[in-house]
Amino acid sequence: MRIVFIGCVKFSYAALEMVIKETKAEVVGVITKNESKFNADFASLEPLAKKYKIPLMIAENNDQEQMYQWIKELNPDVIYCFGWSYLLNKKILEIPKLGVIGYHPTKLPKNRGRHPIIWTLVLGLKETASTFFFMDEGADSGDILSQEVLPVLETDDANTLYNKLISTALQQIKTFTHQFMDNTYKRIPQDHDQANYWRKRNKEDGLINWRMSAKTIYNLVRALTKPYVGAHCLYRNREVKVWKTQIDQHYFNQEEVFHIEPGKVLKVEGNHIYVKCGEGVLILVEHELFPLPKEGEYL
Template sequence: MTLNKMKILFIGTVDFSYSCLEHLIKHNFKLCGVITKKQSKFNSDFKDLTPLCEKNNIPYFFDEKANKQTKEEFIANNSPDIIYCFGWSYLLPQSVLKGAKYGVIGFHPALLPNNRGRHPIIWAIFLGLENTGSTFFEMDEGADTGDIISQREIKITTQDDASSLYAKIKTTALEQIIEFSMRYEKEGKIAQKRSQDKNTGNSWRKRGLIDGRIDFRMCTIAIYNLVRALTHPYVGAHIETEQGDIKVWEVSTAEMEYPINFEPGKVLDILDKNKIVVKTYDGAIILTNHEFLEIPEINTYL
């Protein structure tokens, strides 16, 4: 196959998808079609891919129930050699998995076979993991279970939040994409694939609204991890109040010690007019970026 003539059909619908598609275009790979969504309430980091498609004359297809054409028909009409599915929170049917000569390549931001499943960036930060990964694999009918074609480890620092870790993973992943795409174009295969043992590793569950609730009976580090895990581009952690849920986007740990006999949730101090110091189970946390319209008074409870 002539270099840079492999036909890639791209599937995605989030910010990461946009960066990957843009990067492939920049490196002169041949994009024969894009499958995406018009909008998504499901993905908080949703990003419209159609401006890239229109600018570069790439056919695109909205995978919507109202669409009379099927994605299988769109794929068949554009005859891809390979399909890249990066940033798509749905399992693909067998009809799509078999839709290209070299199959479908998927992506998961974790060190597979560990940490398959939902919300990998959020869970990794919340659980205090020291590393995660950027893994590309040949998709099968399972969730993140196919043969690994490229994997790199990524360190997580205690200063990382969802935004910075997202950026780290994206930078690493873009390098990987060009490397294995070049190999596919030259050889039509990945020589050193690694099979996953489907009986090892774990799978993270879907998170719900309750998983983002700040409960000041939690220890300080757990609240710190929760807030940085859910900050932008995600939905934000929240405090339940009588006025409704209040979003919290950033916190810091309080350096000074507070009496152990103060109850969790007690407002201990207000710093710089809007930074709220709140007692936790084992210390105190400072709410530094939040959506309180009225700052609670000292000695009240959250």
């Protein structure tokens, strides 16, 4: 089976390497980028393509006519498009007889759209899924090829959830690659009536407002931590990143702090900063606040 592989993120790199090493499929072409201004987890596939002597196309601009001509010459049976920020046009989608396979880390048809790992954590969802689907001209709307549900733990953050999804997804790719070769794969249509779409995150979505509850801020911080850009607050007229927090369950009695204004620093212990929120107290564990605020100061 001939595969053209498209991608430019950490997951793309892991998936391509696995397909090359652990399946009998032939990767006949790789499309990637040399840089990305909006993929925090960017990873060029060029090193793998050169290492394994696979034809390579660097697609820095979304020139889909050039991509179409290049892919058509390679005559793939299937295209794997994992970690690409553009929809593919109909001409490209119609090239391979088996279709173009995309990836979305949610329980489709729910939660289509942008920044799925971030919104999953921001909203405090208890589960998500690793989903591969046959791409059509819509966004994440094609028939499902493979879906595995994963629990989202209270302790998960963007990094741990990303890695859990990669681990699950690699096994799925190995399985359905063999199913394609054996012609045992299945297509499961999505129920479009159950679908919703998440929007693109903007910078303002990452701003910590201390009038939020401690739980809401905790979810925001874990959603935006590395490999993403980080949540931020304003301290002494500058933007400061917050990478990790904990909800205080023991030190402060909630009734005693109920009447304290949001944003007030209640305690500084080492590098840990206890801050009163709209509801509850949050501990800033990993952050860039320097010099450290004093007890009684406001963030």
